[in-house]
Amino acid sequence: xxxxxxxxxxxxxxxxxxxxxxxxxxxxxxxxxxxxxxxxxxxxxxxxxxxxxxxxxxxxxxxxxxxxxxxxxxxxxxxxxxxxxxxxxxxxxxxxxxxxxxxxxxxxxxxxxxxxxxxxxxxxxxxxxxxxxxxxxxxxxxxxxxxxxxxxxxxxxxxxxxxxxxxxxxxxxxxxxxxxxxxxxxxxxxxxxxxxxxxxxxxxxxxxxx
Numbered sequence: 001x002x003x004x005x006x007x008x009x010x011x012x013x014x015x016x017x018x019x020x021x022x023x024x025x026x027x028x029x030x031x032x033x034x035x036x037x038x039x040x041x042x043x044x045x046x047x048x049x050x051x052x053x054x055x056x057x058x059x060x061x062x063x064x065x066x067x068x069x070x071x072x073x074x075x076x077x078x079x080x081x082x083x084x085x086x087x088x089x090x091x092x093x094x095x096x097x098x099x100x101x102x103x104x105x106x107x108x109x110x111x112x113x114x115x116x117x118x119x120x121x122x123x124x125x126x127x128x129x130x131x132x133x134x135x136x137x138x139x140x141x142x143x144x145x146x147x148x149x150x151x152x153x154x155x156x157x158x159x160x161x162x163x164x165x166x167x168x169x170x171x172x173x174x175x176x177x178x179x180x181x182x183x184x185x186x187x188x189x190x191x192x193x194x195x196x197x198x199x200x201x202x203x204x205x206x207x208x209x210x
Contacts, residue, residue, distance in 0.1 A: 001026065001106035002121070003201055004114035007128035008174060009077070009162050010135035010142075012185040012193055016128055017110035019194040020201060024108070029100045031111035031118070032080065034093050036071040037061045039079035055083040059092040074143055074150060074158075081162045084112075087171040094118070112166055115177035124204035126197060127176035130186040132159050 003020055007013035014030055021028035039049065041058035048054045070076065083089050094117075101107050101119040109118060115125035130138075136156035143150050166174035176182055181200045185193045 001123045001205065002101050002119045003106070003108040004119050004122035004125045004177070004180075005108065005110040005128060005197075006112055006114050006116070006126070006174070006176065006180065007110075008112070008135065008166065009081075009159060010139040011128045011130045012138075012190070013110045013126075013128040015190060016126070016183075016185075016193055016197045017108050020197055021108040023194075023198055024201070026106055026108050027100070027103065028108045029097070029110075031093075031097050031109055031114065033066050033071055034096065035080040035084040035089070036076050037065045037068075038083050038089060038093075039076045040065060040068070040071060042083060043076065043079060049079045049082040052086040052088055055086050056088045056092055058083070059089060072146070074148060078158060078162070081165050085165055085169040085171070090171050112174040113172035115180050116175065117172045120177070123208050124201040125177050125180035126200055127180040127182045128193075128197075129182060129184050132156065132163065134186045135159050 001024065003026070005013045005017040018028055038055060038058045038061065041061045042049045042055060045058065047058065097109065097118045101109055111118070115122055133156065136152065136159045139159065140150065140152045140155045143155065183193065183196055183200065188196070
């Protein structure tokens with residue numbers, strides 16, 4: 001069983017995907033970490049994230065980098081949004097994601113193009129969203145908790161800029177798959193969001209078995 005969880009930054013998709021993986025005892029991949037690893041490599045090597053050749057050259061990163069806590073840094077997140085817009089970067093990481101999705105027993109993947117590109121035949125597809133203001137509040141609290149002094153206005157501007165880049169890029173833009181169920185977490189607690197997500201997946205599995 002493949003579960004695809006898509007959505008914009010700070011919508012809650014990562015938290016929901018991890019909870020679904022625990023609930024259904026499936027392996028989980030946060031595909032955004034792949035792009036963050038590319039971004040970290042670009043920054044470490046003082047390359048230009050806007051240059052597709054530089055970004056592609058950074059796709060051959062050490063797998064251990066995916067466990068590095070600094071991938072959560074705000075700068076790496078913003079840089080990841082830039083490198084992920086390059087078609088050749090997405091192509092370089094495509095097979096790695098497809099292999100994870102195709103493993104025996106299934107998997108849970110979250111990102112921005114799982115239901116549309118990586119696993120279009122997923123049994124369950126969720127598109128998790130929240131208003132830009134709510135997402136900025138969540139991200140601002142997260143950054144403050146890690147010691148950042150970023151202003152709320154800057155975080156909100158970054159969220160909106162990333163939404164624009166992700167939604168308008170030519171390759172695999174952020175959008176809900178036609179058969180995805182939209183889950184708006186704007187005014188839901190984490191527990192309520194997870195409960196609804198489990199209900200959505202259970203319903204999708206039941207339909208699949210008919």
